[in-house]
Amino acid sequence: GIQVEQSPPDLILQEGANSTLRCNFSDSVNNLQWFHQNPWGQLINLFYIPSGTKQNGRLSATTVATERYSLLYISSSQTTDSGVYFCAVTNSGGGADGLTFGKGTHLIIQP
Amino acid sequence: NAGVTQTPKFQVLKTGQSMTLQCAQDMNHEYMSWYRQDPGMGLRLIHYSVGAGITDQGEVPNGYNVSRSTTEDFPLRLLSAAPSQTSVYFCASSLDTVGKLPLHFGNGTRLTVT
Numbered sequence: 568g569i570q571v572e573q574s575p576p577d578l579i580l581q582e583g584a585n586s587t588l589r590c591n592f593s594d595s596v597n598n599l600q601w602f603h604q605n606p607w608g609q610l611i612n613l614f615y616i617p618s619g620t621k622q623n624g625r626l627s628a629t630t631v632a633t634e635r636y637s638l639l640y641i642s643s644s645q646t647t648d649s650g651v652y653f654c655a656v657t658n659s660g661g662g663a664d665g666l667t668f669g670k671g672t673h674l675i676i677q678p
Numbered sequence: 679n680a681g682v683t684q685t686p687k688f689q690v691l692k693t694g695q696s697m698t699l700q701c702a703q704d705m706n707h708e709y710m711s712w713y714r715q716d717p718g719m720g721l722r723l724i725h726y727s728v729g730a731g732i733t734d735q736g737e738v739p740n741g742y743n744v745s746r747s748t749t750e751d752f753p754l755r756l757l758s759a760a761p762s763q764t765s766v767y768f769c770a771s772s773l774d775t776v777g778k779l780p781l782h783f784g785n786g787t788r789l790t791v792t
Contacts, residue, residue, distance in 0.1 A: 568737070571720075600781060610768060610783040653720060655781075665711050665723035665736050666781060 569594045569658045573669035580644055581677055588639040588672045590654030598657035599630050600666065601639050605650045613639070613652075644676045680704050684769050684784035691759040691791045699754040699787050701769030707782075709772040710752040714738065714765040715786075721768065727752055759791045 570593040580586055590599075601613040614621050614628040616637065621628055625645075630637040641648055651673050655666035685700045703710065711726035723736030727746040741763060743755040752771075756763060769784045 602783075608766065608786050610770075610786075612780045612782060615780040655721075665713070665726050666721075667737075668713075668720035668722070670718060670720045 569596070569656060569667050571654060571656055571667055571669035573652075573654055573672050575672060576670070577673045577675075579675045579677065582644055582646060584644050584676075586641045586644060586674065588641070588652050588654075588674075590637040590639070590656075590669055592635050592637075592654075592656050594635070595659040596632060596635075596656040597659040598666065599632075599637055600655050601628055601637070602653040602655065603648075603650050604653065604671070610653075641674075646676045646678055649674055649676045682769055682771055682782055682784035684767075684787050686787060687785070689787060689789050691756075691789065693760060693791060695759050696755070696757050697759065699756075699767055699769075699789070701752045701754065701784060702750050703752075703769075703771040703782075704750065705771065705773070705782070706749060707771035707773050708749065709774060710746065711736070711770050711781075712742070712744065712752070712754045713768045713770065715768060716765050724754065724767075759789075761791045763789065764791045765789060 572591045574589045599617050603611045616628045616630045618632045625642045627640045651671040653671045655668040682703045708729045712724040713721040715721045722738050725744040727733045767787045770781045773779045
């Protein structure tokens with residue numbers, strides 16, 4: 568099946584810093600989503616972005632499907648950005664199926 | 679609009695016991711799915727459904743059964759719990775029938791099997 572690798576696995580930053588999280592995938596995809604799991608365990612959908620660029624406030628994401636990677640940018644980090652960020656994809660060759668998740672980037676924003 | 683609702687939030691079982699994890703959504707979503715999350719593993723798909731009466735297996739289906747009698751509900755059954763099923767379980771739904779639109783998650787059920 569498709570492989571999803573996220574980097575870095577852990578990231579510790581000071582409040583106000585910017586960060587870039589990367590997601591590499593091993594095959595063509597027709598579905599890519601970014602999620603934030605907060606310290607209470609809730610999973611929030613950040614972006615549905617199989618290709619192109621989207622922005623939502625301090626967060627933006629870019630997917631370059633032809634080169635099989637996606638980037639999540641967080642600007643002016645706040646402590647509430649802490650948590651685990653997951654990238655998840657669906658292989659273009661598959662039919663109805665679920666998302667394959669990476670193992671996540673654990674982000675800690677220190678005050 | 680409650681979104682995706684999972685019950686219970688916490689559960690402790692003894693090996694061999696059975697139980698059902700409940701999942702309901704009020705968004706009229708066709709696609710529903712169950713994932714388990716283990717430390718360091720990300721989320722893995724257990725079962726999914728593209729509509730009432732239709733279910734299929736995901737990556738890790740062994741030990742779990744599902745059914746989809748209505749659009750709103752998608753329960754997950756453990757027939758004989760094993761310690762390897764200790765995990766956090768998430769139910770998720772999506773508007774389209776193949777799960778390729780944004781996925782919405784419930785708040786999870788933390789299950790411990792002793």
